[in-house]
Amino acid sequence: MEGRRTYLDHAATTPMRAGAIEAMLPHLAGRFGNPSGAHAEARRARRALEDARDRTAALLGADPAEVVFTSGGTEADNLAVAGGWEAAAALGPPPRALVCTAMEHHAVLHACRALALRTGAELREVRPGKDGIVDPGALAEACTPEVGLVSVMSVNNEIGTVQPMGALAAVVRDGSPRAVLHTDAVQAVPWLEVGALTAAADLVAVSAHKFGGPQGVGALVVRGSTGLSPLHRGGGQERERRSGTHNVAGVVAMAVALSATDAERPVTAARVARR
Amino acid sequence: MEGRRTYLDHAATTPMRAGAIEAMLPHLAGRFGNPSGAHAEARRARRALEDARDRTAALLGADPAEVVFTSGGTEADNLAVAGGWEAAAALGPPPRALVCTAMEHHAVLHACRALALRTGAELREVRPGKDGIVDPGALAEACTPEVGLVSVMSVNNEIGTVQPMGALAAVVRDGSPRAVLHTDAVQAVPWLEVGALTAAADLVAVSAHKFGGPQGVGALVVRGSTGLSPLHRGGGQERERRSGTHNVAGVVAMAVALSATDAERPVTAARVARR
Numbered sequence: 001m002e003g004r005r006t007y008l009d010h011a012a013t014t015p016m017r018a019g020a021i022e023a024m025l026p027h028l029a030g031r032f033g034n035p036s037g038a039h040a041e042a043r044r045a046r047r048a049l050e051d052a053r054d055r056t057a058a059l060l061g062a063d064p065a066e067v068v069f070t071s072g073g074t075e076a077d078n079l080a081v082a083g084g085w086e087a088a089a090a091l092g093p094p095p096r097a098l099v100c101t102a103m104e105h106h107a108v109l110h111a112c113r114a115l116a117l118r119t120g121a122e123l124r125e126v127r128p129g130k131d132g133i134v135d136p137g138a139l140a141e142a143c144t145p146e147v148g149l150v151s152v153m154s155v156n157n158e159i160g161t162v163q164p165m166g167a168l169a170a171v172v173r174d175g176s177p178r179a180v181l182h183t184d185a186v187q188a189v190p191w192l193e194v195g196a197l198t199a200a201a202d203l204v205a206v207s208a209h210k211f212g213g214p215q216g217v218g219a220l221v222v223r224g225s226t227g228l229s230p231l232h233r234g235g236g237q238e239r240e241r242r243s244g245t246h247n248v249a250g251v252v253a254m255a256v257a258l259s260a261t262d263a264e265r266p267v268t269a270a271r272v273a274r275r
Numbered sequence: 276m277e278g279r280r281t282y283l284d285h286a287a288t289t290p291m292r293a294g295a296i297e298a299m300l301p302h303l304a305g306r307f308g309n310p311s312g313a314h315a316e317a318r319r320a321r322r323a324l325e326d327a328r329d330r331t332a333a334l335l336g337a338d339p340a341e342v343v344f345t346s347g348g349t350e351a352d353n354l355a356v357a358g359g360w361e362a363a364a365a366l367g368p369p370p371r372a373l374v375c376t377a378m379e380h381h382a383v384l385h386a387c388r389a390l391a392l393r394t395g396a397e398l399r400e401v402r403p404g405k406d407g408i409v410d411p412g413a414l415a416e417a418c419t420p421e422v423g424l425v426s427v428m429s430v431n432n433e434i435g436t437v438q439p440m441g442a443l444a445a446v447v448r449d450g451s452p453r454a455v456l457h458t459d460a461v462q463a464v465p466w467l468e469v470g471a472l473t474a475a476a477d478l479v480a481v482s483a484h485k486f487g488g489p490q491g492v493g494a495l496v497v498r499g500s501t502g503l504s505p506l507h508r509g510g511g512q513e514r515e516r517r518s519g520t521h522n523v524a525g526v527v528a529m530a531v532a533l534s535a536t537d538a539e540r541p542v543t544a545a546r547v548a549r550r
Binding site for chain 2: 005007009012013014015016021024028029030032033034036037039040041042070071072073074075077078105106107108110111114207209214215216217231232233234235236243244245246247248249250
C-alpha cells in the first residue's frame, strides 16, 4: 500500500507559506535593486525593505528602528552574544561573567563558550529543572552584578518547554543590572506572542524558515538604548549594526510569513494547550 | 517622449538570471528541507546543496570541501579577516600586523580596522598608485614576517581596476610567509577567471547578487590547509566554519548564475578589453 507521507519536523524547518513565496517572486524577478543606492531601482527596493521592516516590527512588538535583519537565527544569536557583550563592556569596567542556560541551542551556547574563551570571562551555565524549566532561584544564583550578558531561550528546540521569561527577566534586572538580556525566540514564534518576549528582554532572535518564511533570513530585535557591536562590518546597513546588501526578497517574504503566523497563533496555541 | 530606462548599476546589484530564478523556485515551494536532518526531505535538500557546492567549486577552481557558503560578500569578507587572522594566530606566536590596500571595500577595510583595535595589531594600509593599481614594491614594504593577514581586492568596486594578483601574492609569500592572503573577488566574477585568483590566494570571497544570483548568498573559498575560525557558531554546518541552516534555494540559484556567468565570460571580457 502506498502511504501518504506526513512531514512532522517543523522544528527543523517549515515549508514556505504560499503567500510568502508569492510576495518574494517580484523581488527576485523584475523589481530588483540594492536598497543602499540612490536611483529609482534602489529607492523602490528600499521602500519594500522598510515596509517589511515596519510590518515585522509591529508583529514583534518593536519599533522599526529596533529591527536588525540578519541571515537567520544563528547569525542573530551570535550577533546578540558577541555584539551585546561588547556593547555592554564598552559602557563601564569590563564585565567578568556571562550567563546562559545549559539547554541553549548551540548558536547561543557555543557563541557564549567562544566569548568566554576569548575574553577570559566566566561562563555560568544554569541547568534547567527536570521539567525542562529554568527555576528563577537557580538563575538568581548566577546573576551577580559583574555579569555582562544573560541568554535564556524562550522555547526549547527539542523538548518544547516554555520558559517563564517575565519572571526570569525580573531576576536578571535585580541581580545583574548591567547585563544585556538576550532570548533566542527562534522556536517561539508560532506559539507565543513575541511582543511579550520583546517587552521582557533586550535582544530577541527569530528565524524566518521556522514559521513559513525562506531559509537564510532572520532578525534580531534590539530594544531601545541597548548597544550592539556589529559582527559584519562594511556598508553600514541596519544603522551600522549589520552590514551587507539586504536580501530584499527574503525580508519581504519573512514579513508576510510572520503576519500569517501571527494571525493563526490563537488557534495554534489552543491546539497545543489541549494536549 | 517616453524614454526607455537602462539600468547601468550592475556593480551595486544585478537582475537575477532567469535560469537562476527557475532553479530556485522548487526549493522555495515543494522541495523544502533542512539539509542538516536525517529523513528523506533533509537528504533531498542535502543532495541539492552538495550538488550546488560541487558546481560552485568547479567554477571557482576549488575543491568542494574548500567552499564555505555565506550570506553574501560582506559576511565572506568579515569571516576571512577575523577568521583567517584568528586561525593564523593560533598557529604560533601572535602575529603583530595585518595589511590591506587603502581602497578595499569597507567590508574588508572596516573589518581590518576593528580587528586591529581589538587585538592591538598594527594595520598597514597600502595606497594604490595614481592608476588605481597596487605596486608590488609598495606591498613588499608592508609585508614583513610578523604579518598574519593580507587582503587585496581583485577588482575595485568603484573604478574597476584589476590588481596583478599573481605578482602581489608572490610578494606576500616572500615577505610574510605566515600570512593568510585574502582577496575580495566580489566585483571580479563577471570579468576574471576566478580560478586564477583561487590559485593565488588562500581565501576568495564572492557574492551571488553581483552576477545574476539572489541577494543574501555568497561564498568564501578556503584553500587547502588554510585555517579559519568561525564568525557564526552553532550547528556546525560547513565543516564547523559557518554555522546556520543552509539557504538551499539561494545556493542552488548561485551555482546556476555562476555557471551562466562563467560561460559568458570570454565575450564579457573581450567587450571590456575593446574599450
